[in-house]
Structure formats: C-alpha cells, structure tokens
Amino acid sequence: xxxPDYLDKLNDYQKEAVVSDAKYLQxxxxxxxxxxxxxxxxxAWMVKENNVDPSSLVVVxxxxxxxxxxxxxxxxxxxxxQEQSSPLxxxxxxALCAQLLYRHVDLTLLEKNFVIADADRSKQxxxxxxxDLQPSLSLSSQRKKPGKVAPRERKLTDIVSxxxxxxxxxxxxxxMTDFDGLLLHGRNLLKDHPDVVDHVEHVLVDEFQDTNxxxxxxxxxxxxxxxxxxxxxxxxxxxxxxxxxxxxxHFEKMKADYExxxxxHLKENYRSxxxxxxxxxxxxxKDPKRLSRELFTNNPDGCGISVLKAKSEVHEAELVTxxxxxxxxxSNGLVKFKDIAILFRMTALTxxxxxxxxxxNIPFVVVSGSRFLDRLEVKDLLAYxxxxxxxxxxxxxxxxxxxxxxxxxxxxxxxxxxxxxxxKWTLLATLQNIVDAHPATKNMRIMSKSVTELVSLLALxxxxxxMMDEKVQTGAILQTIAHSIGYQDYxxxxxxxxxxxxxxxxxxxxxxxxxxxxxxxxxxxGIEAVGHFLEVATLCGDSKEHDEAEEGRVSLVxxxxxxxxxxxxxxxxxxxxGILPLPxxxxxxxxxxxxxxxxxxxxxxxxxxxxxxRRRWNTLEKNLITRYLYDLPTAHCQKHTPAWNAxxxxxxxxxxxxxxxxxxxxxxxxxxxxxxNDDKIFAEIVDQITVDLQKKLLY
Ligand code: ATP
Ligand code: MG
Numbered sequence: 001x002x003x004p005d006y007l008d009k010l011n012d013y014q015k016e017a018v019v020s021d022a023k024y025l026q027x028x029x030x031x032x033x034x035x036x037x038x039x040x041x042x043x044a045w046m047v048k049e050n051n052v053d054p055s056s057l058v059v060v061x062x063x064x065x066x067x068x069x070x071x072x073x074x075x076x077x078x079x080x081x082q083e084q085s086s087p088l089x090x091x092x093x094x095a096l097c098a099q100l101l102y103r104h105v106d107l108t109l110l111e112k113n114f115v116i117a118d119a120d121r122s123k124q125x126x127x128x129x130x131x132d133l134q135p136s137l138s139l140s141s142q143r144k145k146p147g148k149v150a151p152r153e154r155k156l157t158d159i160v161s162x163x164x165x166x167x168x169x170x171x172x173x174x175x176m177t178d179f180d181g182l183l184l185h186g187r188n189l190l191k192d193h194p195d196v197v198d199h200v201e202h203v204l205v206d207e208f209q210d211t212n213x214x215x216x217x218x219x220x221x222x223x224x225x226x227x228x229x230x231x232x233x234x235x236x237x238x239x240x241x242x243x244x245x246x247x248x249x250h251f252e253k254m255k256a257d258y259e260x261x262x263x264x265h266l267k268e269n270y271r272s273x274x275x276x277x278x279x280x281x282x283x284x285x286k287d288p289k290r291l292s293r294e295l296f297t298n299n300p301d302g303c304g305i306s307v308l309k310a311k312s313e314v315h316e317a318e319l320v321t322x323x324x325x326x327x328x329x330x331s332n333g334l335v336k337f338k339d340i341a342i343l344f345r346m347t348a349l350t351x352x353x354x355x356x357x358x359x360x361n362i363p364f365v366v367v368s369g370s371r372f373l374d375r376l377e378v379k380d381l382l383a384y385x386x387x388x389x390x391x392x393x394x395x396x397x398x399x400x401x402x403x404x405x406x407x408x409x410x411x412x413x414x415x416x417x418x419x420x421x422x423x424k425w426t427l428l429a430t431l432q433n434i435v436d437a438h439p440a441t442k443n444m445r446i447m448s449k450s451v452t453e454l455v456s457l458l459a460l461x462x463x464x465x466x467m468m469d470e471k472v473q474t475g476a477i478l479q480t481i482a483h484s485i486g487y488q489d490y491x492x493x494x495x496x497x498x499x500x501x502x503x504x505x506x507x508x509x510x511x512x513x514x515x516x517x518x519x520x521x522x523x524x525x526g527i528e529a530v531g532h533f534l535e536v537a538t539l540c541g542d543s544k545e546h547d548e549a550e551e552g553r554v555s556l557v558x559x560x561x562x563x564x565x566x567x568x569x570x571x572x573x574x575x576x577x578g579i580l581p582l583p584x585x586x587x588x589x590x591x592x593x594x595x596x597x598x599x600x601x602x603x604x605x606x607x608x609x610x611x612x613x614r615r616r617w618n619t620l621e622k623n624l625i626t627r628y629l630y631d632l633p634t635a636h637c638q639k640h641t642p643a644w645n646a647x648x649x650x651x652x653x654x655x656x657x658x659x660x661x662x663x664x665x666x667x668x669x670x671x672x673x674x675x676x677n678d679d680k681i682f683a684e685i686v687d688q689i690t691v692d693l694q695k696k697l698l699y
Contacts, residue, residue, distance in 0.1 A: 004045075004049070005078060006041055006079055007019075007045075009037075010034070010037070010038065011034070011266075011268055013264060013265065013266045013268075014037065014038040014266060016264055017042065017264040017266070018042045018045050019045060019049075020042075020264065022260070022261070022262035023230075023260070024226075024229065024231075024258040024259075024261040024262065025229075025230070025231045025232070025261065025262050025263075025264065026231075026232050026233075026234075026254065026255075026261055026262070026263045026264070027231070027232070027234075028234065028235065028263060028264070028265050028266075029235060029265055029266035029267065029295070030235055030266075030269060030295035031237075031238060031269065031271065031272075031280075031596075031597070031600035031601075032269040032270055032271025032272055032297075032600060033266040033268060033269050033270070033295060034268075035206070035233045035235070035266060036066075036070070036206055036233065037073075038233070039059075039204055039206055039233045040070055040073045040074055040079065041079065042204065042231060043057060043059060043079075043204060044074065044079040044080050046202060047080055047084055048080070052201065052202060053201070054080070054084055054085065054086075054087045054088045055087040055088070055199060056199055056200060056201035056202060057088055057202045057204065058089050058197075058200050058202070058203050058204070059088065059089065059090040059091075059204045059205075059206075060091065060092065060093055060203070060204070060205045060206070060219075061090070061091075061205075061206040061207060061564070062092060062207040062210060062563060063563065064095070064539065065561075065565070066206065066565070067090050067092055067095070070206070071085065071090045074088065074090070092539070093183060093186075093211075093215050093218060094182050094539055095539050096186070096218075097183055097185065097186030097218070098116065098182055098186075100186055100189060100197075101114075101177075101185055101186060102531070102535065103196075104189060104193065107196070108185050108188070108189055109185065109188075110172075110175060110177060110185060113390050113527070113531060114175045114177060115175070115176050115177075115386050115389065115393055115538070116177055116179070116182060116534075116535065116538045117171070117176050117177070117179075117395065118178075118179070118538050119178075119179065120379075121178075121395045122171075122178040122179075124395045124398070124399075125167060125170055125171065125174075125394070125395050126163065126167055128394070128395070128398070129163050129166045129170060132166075133163060133166065170394070173392065174390075174392045174393050174394050175392050175393070176390070176395075180214075183214050183215065183218065186218060187217055187218055190218065190222065194221065197221070197222055197224075200222055200228060201228050201229065202228060202230075202231070203228060203231070204230075204231045204232075204233075205219060205231070205232045205234075206234070206564070207233070207563060207564060208232035208234035208251065208254075209234040209235055209238060209239040209246070209248045209250070209251070210238075210239060210240065210241040210246040210563075211246060211247070212247065213245065213247060216247070216250050216253065219232075220257065223258075226257060226258050226259075230254075230258060232251075232254065234251065236248040236251065237284055237593060237596060238593060238596065238597050238600075239590070239593060240590060240593050240594045240597055242587055243587075243590070267294060267295060268295075268296060268297065268298065269295050269297040269299070270297070270299070271299075271566050272297060272299065272600060272602055272603055272606075273297070273300055273301060273302020273303070273603070274297055274300065274301045274302060275301055275303070275304045275606075276302060276305060276599065276602050276604075276606045277295065277297050277299075277600070279599065279606070279632055280599035280600045281295070282633065283592055283595050283596050283628045283629070283632075284596045286592070287592060287593075302605075303604070305599075305606045305607070305632070306323075306605075306606070306607045306608070307575075307607075307608050307610075307625075307629060307632065308323075308607060308608070308609045308610075309609075309610055309611070309612060309625070310609060310610070310612070311611065311612055311613070312611055312612070312613055312615070313613075313614045313615065314352055314356075315611065316573060316574075316610075316611045317352035317353045317356035317357075318356050319609060320353065320356070320571050320607070320609060321353075321356040321357055321359075321360045323571070323607060324340055324357075324360075324362060324554065324569075324571075325360065327340070327605065335569055335605075337362065337363055337364075337552050337553050337554050338553060339567055339568035340555070340567060340568070340569045340571075341554065341555040341556075341562065341601065342364075342556050342570075342571045342573055343562050343572050343598045343601065344556070344558060344559070344573050344574055345558070345559055345579050345580045345594070346558065346579070346582075347558060349574050349579070350366055350556050353556060353573070354366070357554060363552055363553040363554065364554040364555070364556055365554075365555055365556065366556045367556060367557040375505050377487075377491065377502045377505050377506050377509075378509050380399065381487070381506060381509060382396075382537060383396040383399040383400040384396070384400050384481045385474075385477065385530065385533075385534065386534060387400055387427075388464045388465065388468075388481075389527070389530050389531060389534060391427055391461075392426055392427070394417060394427070397417075397427050398413065398417075401413055401416075403485075403490070404485060404486060404487070404489075406450050406454065407449050407450040407453065408446070408450050412450070415444050416430055416431070416434070416444075419440070419441065419444070423440060428458070431454050431457065432458055434446055434451065434454060435451055435458060456484075460481065460484045463480065463484070464477055464481065467480065468526050468527045468530060469526065469527075471526035471529075472526075473513075473514070474513045474516065474517055474530050475510050475513035475516075475517050477513075477530065478509065478510050478513050482506055482510070487506065488503055491503055491506075512537075513533055516532070516533050516536055517529065517533075555567070559572075559594050559595075560594070562597065562598060563597060565601060566601050567601060567602065567603065568602075568603045568605065569602065569604060569605040569606075569607075570598070570599070570601050570602035570605065570606050571607045571608075571609060572595065572598045572606070572608045573609045574609070574610065575595070575608045575609060575625060575626045575628075575629055576610045576611065576614070576623040576624065576625060576626055577623055577624045577626055577627065578623050579623070579626075581626070591628075595629075608629055610623065610629075611623060
C-alpha cells in the first residue's frame with residue numbers, strides 16, 4: 001500500500017505515532033515538535049485508512065481556540081474534508097460535558113434549560129451567599145476586638161465551610177451549574193449511565209499533562225474503563241495547571257491503568273529558531289525533577305532573544321509598542337499584526353499595553369479568557385436572556401433588575417429574593433404578585449414608580465416567551481430586549497465617554513447571535529436555540545466574528561491561554577520577580593514552566609521585557625528581573641542570524657542595528673486600584689472560597 005500524501009508532511013517518529021495500531025498510545029515531546037499535527041493526522045488515518053466511523057471518535061483539547069483550530073485542520077481536503085469531519089466531536093472537556101448533559105438532562109440532577117455560570121457569575125453567587133451568612137462589617141469589627149486569638153483566620157475557615165454547601169444548594173436551586181460543576185455532573189452521568197457514550201470507540205486527548213484527576217476520570221469513563229482505544233499527547237515540561245490540580249504524573253498513571261501503553265517520542269522542533277529553543281531550554285534546565293529530553297531543530301539560529309529593561313510599566317508598554325513598529329517596518333510586510341503576540345502572566349497587566357497600542361494605532365485583541373463576555377454591556381443583555389430562559393437564575397436577576405434603573409434599592413431586591421424562596425415562587429412569579437398586590441407582598445413597600453417598571457419588565461418577559469414559542473431567532477430576541485429596555489439610551493446617559501463603543505459591542509453580540517442562528521437546522525429555533533446560544537456564549541465567549549477580528553490584530557494573551565499556539569513574534573512581558581514567579585506561588589518549577597511555555601510560542605522573534613519599577617494597587621514596587629532569566633547566557637541573546645532568506649536577513653540586520661532610545665516617561669496614576677479595608681477582606685473571603693470550592697469539587 002502506498003502512503004497517503006498527508007503522511008509525507010511528517011517525520012518518521014510522527015508517522016510511527018500516526019499509523020501505530022497500539023490500542024493505548026502516548027505521544028510525548030517538547031513544544032513545537034508536531035504533537036498536535038500528529039494527533040490530527042492520526043484521526044485522519046483512522047477514518048480514512050482504518051474505516052473508523054467519525055462519530056465514534058472523541059477528540060478533547062484544552063482551549064476553545066485549540067479545538068477550533070484542530071477542527072479547521074481536519075476539515076482541510078488533504079486530511080478529512082468537510083463532510084467526513086463534521087460528525088467528529090472535537091471539543092474541550094467542558095464543552096463535551098455540556099453537550100452530554102444537555103442531551104441527557106433527565107438523567108442528571110439538573111433540569112431542562114439549566115444554565116452555566118461562568119467564573120464571574122459563580123463568584124457573584126458566592127458573594128451573595130457570603131453576604132447572607134456574614135455581613136462584611138461584622139468581620140472587621142471582630143478583628144478590632146483586643147485579646148482574641150486570630151479571630152479573622154478562624155472566621156475565614158468557618159465561613160468557607162458553611163458557604164460551600166450553601167453555594168452548591170443555591171446553584172442547584174437556580175438550575176445552574178458552574179464550570180467545575182459541568183465536569184462533576186458529566187462524571188456522574190457517565191458513571192451512572194455509561195451507555196450514553198456507547199458509541200465512543202476512540203478517545204484522543206491533546207495537552208494531557210494538564211488534565212486534573214476529574215478529567216482523567218472522565219477519560220477513563222469515556223474509554224469504558226480502558227475498553228476503548230486511547231491516544232494522549234503532551235509534554236510534562238509544559239504542565240502549567242498544577243494550581244488547578246492538573247497532574248503531569250497522569251502519563252505514568254495511564255501506563256498503569258491501561259496495560260501495554262506504547263510511548264512514542266518526537267524529537268525535532270519545527271517552530272522556533274535555535275536561539276529561542278536554547279534560551280527557553282535554559283529556563284527549565286534547572287528543574288531537578290525534569291525528565292531531560294532532547295529537542296533539536298533544523299531551523300536557523302535566528303536573531304537571539306531580546307531581554308529589555310523598562311523604567312516603569314508604562315515605559316514597558318511603550319517599548320513593546322515601539323519594537324512592534326520597528327519589526328513591522330523592517331519586515332517589509334513579512335510580519336503582520338496577526339503574527340505578533342504579547343503574553344502576560346495575569347490579565348491585570350494588559351491595561352498599559354492596551355493604552356500604548358491604542359495610542360500608536362496598532363489594532364489589537366485581548367484573547368484571553370472570555371473577553372467578549374466580560375464586557376459589561378454584553379453581560380447586561382445576556383443576563384436578560386438567561387433570566388427569561390431560566391427564571392430561577394438569581395444572579396441574572398440581581399444583575400438586570402436595576403439596568404436600567406427601576407428604583408429598587410438593595411433592601412427591596414433582597415426582600416424579593418427572600419420572598420421567592422420562602423413562598424417557593426419563581427422570581428418572575430414574585431414580581432407578578434407584587435404587581436398584583438398579592439396579600440403576602442403587602443409589607444414590601446415598593447414605590448409605585450418601581451411597580452410600573454416591573455409591569456413593563458413582566459410584559460417584556462411575556463413578549464420574549466411568546467417569541468421563543470413562535471421560534472423567533474435568538475438574534476431577534478436580543479434585539480427586542482435591547483430595544484424594549486431602552487438600552488442604547490441607558491448607555492448614552494450612563495457612559496458619556498464611550499457609549500458608542502459599548503453600543504457597538506451590543507451590536508456585535510446581536511450579530512454573533514444571528515450567526516449562531518444561521519448555523520441551526522430549521523426547527524431548532526425557539527427555546528432550544530436560546531439554550532444552545534447561551535451555552536456557546538458561556539463556554540466559548542468568542543465567535544467567528546472575533547476570529548475574523550483577530551486576523552489583522554496583535555494578540556494580547558495570558559501565558560496559560562497561549563498553550564499550543566504560535567506566533568512569528570512574541571513579547572513575554574512582566575518578566576519580574578513578583579510577577580513571574582508570583583509571590584504567593586508554592587511551586588517555583590511550575591512558574592518556570594509557565595515562562596517556558598510562553599517563550600516556546602515564538603517562531604522567529606522573542607522579546608522578554610521587565611520593568612525596574614511597577615505601580616500596583618497604591619504602592620510603587622521596585623522589581624528585579626525574574627530569577628529564571630537573569631543568567632540567560634548572552635549567546636542566546638540578540639545574536640545575528642546567518643541563514644535566512646534575503647528579505648528576512650536584511651530585516652533582522654536592520655532591526656538589530658537600529659539604535660534604541662529609551663523614552664523617559666512619567667509614571668501615570670489613573671487612581672484606580674484603591675480598595676477600602678472592608679472591601680479587601682470581603683474580596684479575600686470570596687477568593688478563598690472560590691479556591692476552596694475548586695479544591696472540593698476536584699477531589
Ligand atoms: P505544542 O507543544 O506547543 O503544543 P506541538 O508539539 O503540538 O507544540 P505543533 O503545533 O503540532 O507542535 O507543530 C508546531 C509547528 O510545526 C506547526 O506550525 C506545525 O505545522 C509544524 N510542523 C509539525 N510537524 C511538522 C513537520 N513534520 N514538518 C514541518 N512542519 C511541521
Ligand atoms: Mg500542540
């Protein structure tokens with residue numbers, strides 16, 4: 001048999017992995033060595049050469065972006081093409097569980113029309129629970145009492161334990177689940193009803209080093225306890241989710257659980273220049289627990305890593321912006337905005353970059369997290385849709401009830417919620433009873449102006465319900481909501497400066513909904529379509545529109561979200577003690593791997609920047625360069641490249657020879673970041689609980 005063309009694009013080790021008939025297979029290798037390429041090709045091989053039914057394959061990866069990219073690769077005619085790849089399931093663990101739960105909701109504790117709370121909303125719910133259980137003020141007065149032994153710590157532990165169960169009860173009562181809950185409900189479903197995945201014959205997992213124990217268990221259940229075949233791909237050196245209880249030891253565990261697992265190692269890196277690979281290798285070389293693995297590249301030496309020191313965080317952003325301008329100018333169009341990424345350890349660091357890039361008219365997109373959903377105006381409108389879809393959703397209710405203002409104070413809102421719980425009414429029924437002056441509501445003292453507002457809110461609900469019954473599309477429903485609540489006027493009144501951008505975001509949300517509608521088959525609109533849209537919006541938070549928007553833009557991404565991706569030019573910013581490693585880290589090796597992952601995203605140009613001082617909260621910190629880079633051998637830095645094609649060679653030489661001015665920028669203080677003591681304690685409790693919840697949910 002002659003080999004199909006797509007195998008020619010692989011080296012011998014990759015081929016060995018792709019065509020392996022091992023039932024259990026591990027593909028282990030360093031960054032950029034073509035693991036993901038091998039995985040997608042293995043899928044094509046299975047379908048095309050082994051006649052595996054595409055719908056019996058489950059491919060799992062870590063981010064939505066990675067899942068989308070993988071699907072796109074498979075859709076290429078050289079691999080599977082559109083038709084064969086469409087029944088294939090390529091998704092994240094969360095999306096996979098969501099699909100299964102929606103399909104088999106009657107077998108779970110959830111009910112039809114359940115909604116998924118994103119991190120922000122689950123935090124909001126935790127806040128509600130904490131507030132109910134323990135007003136924050138009593139906390140700080142407790143602290144001031146003399147003679148008590150660490151009352152705050154004790155208080156914290158008490159609150160955490162009592163809140164956790166209350167939080168879970170609230171979630172379930174609101175017919176909601178959070179991200180971790182998705183995995184838990186998914187695990188329970190598969191455990192109690194293994195037949196729901198009877199169709200699965202082959203499971204393939206990318207980035208296996210970052211699976212936590214719950215995800216490992218899901219894989220086990222998906223393979224029917226090792227009955228079906230399993231291919232995993234990964235790199236222990238890139239394990240960066242230990243803080244979320246990921247376990248790189250799962251490679252070893254798999255070997256024990258799945259007998260006769262075959263391991264294939266890939267050795268050649270195709271992504272980065274020699275300098276970048278060597279520099280990044282230096283960062284993790286000191287890890288005593290590292291399983292040393294050679295990785296070589298036949299790529300050119302490249303121009304060395306640029307380690308730049310800025311005077312302040314504002315200056316750092318200016319430096320990066322200037323370098324971007326320089327690369328664009330001297331590359332003669334070879335490097336485009338979309339080939340450039342700025343990677344940072346935490347989202348709070350993006351702000352100065354957004355400002356500097358904006359000033360320089362460089363288009364950018366903040367890729368990390370659910371940036372789109374994080375926009376206030378998007379959240380407002382989604383809250384309406386979520387609430388009308390699931391009227392038990394208390395967090396959405398709390399959000400929408402005063403947007404726009406309906407004159408209801410915090411006390412009244414609380415009373416409404418309490419009444420709903422006590423009377424076992426839905427929130428909507430409670431509002432209706434207030435409007436109808438039900439005897440039970442007579443002590444609530446709601447102003448007549450507010451009652452009028454509630455009447456129109458209820459009317460809007462009826463209207464939307466009618467639209468869902470008539471199978472009107474989600475885009476049109478959102479439009480009706482925005483219009484009926486006078487949202488554009490509301491933005492104009494409340495956000496004088498940027499109401500236009502905000503309204504543009506609303507329009508973008510509506511366009512996104514229309515796009516989702518167009519993907520549906522005919523009789524799928526109506527309430528199911530709304531549910532599907534909410535699921536997509538919560539889990540992906542991005543859309544085709546955003547992908548298109550990313551095309552011509554510089555990407556701002558967190559190091560964690562950059563996993564598996566690559567760019568021609570990468571700026572790793574904030575390479576300082578206090579940021580990388582984070583001061584509260586308990587795992588210095590993991591922090592070095594985070595930097596390693598970030599650096600190995602670069603193909604040609606890698607910059608690592610750090611700032612001598614940085615304003616955070618209301619203090620000015622003096623920061624040293626991160627311990628991982630201070631002794632980076634100069635051989636890896638700023639070295640000329642001998643062997644690139646004429647254009648690139650010229651460009652690199654020009655870039656390196658151009659003198660480099662450091663602007664003396666003044667520190668700017670935007671006044672943000674000041675929190676009162678109570679706010680701080682409150683935030684701390686909420687954070688602590690959120691972390692503890694995760695722990696509890698995952699073990
Ligand atoms: P990471 O660990 O960062 O996820 P990876 O091992 O999954 O990396 P890929 O993303 O599959 O690596 O490949 C890295 C780059 O190398 C991609 O641009 C890919 O197209 C290219 N590549 C992979 N294999 C080959 C090959 N045999 N020949 C040429 N290019 C290749
Ligand atoms: Mg990969």
